[in-house]
Amino acid sequence: MNSFASKYIENQGDGKFKVRPLDNLAQISSINSMITGDFNNDGNLDIVSGGNLYGSEVETPRNDSSFGSMLVGDGAGDFKSQMPYQSGLMVKGEVKAAMKIKLSGGQEGILFAKNNDYLQLVKIIK
Numbered sequence: 723m724n725s726f727a728s729k730y731i732e733n734q735g736d737g738k739f740k741v742r743p744l745d746n747l748a749q750i751s752s753i754n755s756m757i758t759g760d761f762n763n764d765g766n767l768d769i770v771s772g773g774n775l776y777g778s779e780v781e782t783p784r785n786d787s788s789f790g791s792m793l794v795g796d797g798a799g800d801f802k803s804q805m806p807y808q809s810g811l812m813v814k815g816e817v818k819a820a821m822k823i824k825l826s827g828g829q830e831g832i833l834f835a836k837n838n839d840y841l842q843l844v845k846i847i848k
Contacts, residue, residue: 728753730769732799744769744793747803751775751788755820757832763848766797772817772834789813790834810847815839822846 728748732740753773761768770792775785790813793801806812815836825831825845834842 728771730756740799742799744801745803747805748791748793748801751785753788753791754816754818755834757820757822759822759830759846761792761846761848762794764794766795768795769793769801770811770820770832772813772820774816776816776837786816788817790817811844813842813844815842 727743729741729743732742734740748771751773752775753771754775755773756769756771758767758769760766761770770790771788772790773785773788778784789806790811792804792809792811794804795801804811813834813836816839817834818837819835821833821835823831823833823843830846832844832846834844836842
């Protein structure tokens, strides 16, 4: 292990991949689940992530600083984190998985599964 930074791997085609770190705000806690989609309807892929880690080793402090992250893509492979008051995303707890789901009326949502907690549904408003 050379780094604990959260990163993503960009498929550049022809069997070539590029490892790209996420910005500093995305590094405030561990990320356990990431999903992509055009969440702000600008034609570019965005990232929504959830995380935190409560059950770590004695010598490792608890990672509990994240309320989920919305990272807006620029279409060129870079993503900029938004604060919760900008994105409207507020997911408290230890997220273990996230999944996009279809809701009634054609609306979409993101379902977050959290350790020792209820499922949380966040509606995607475009």
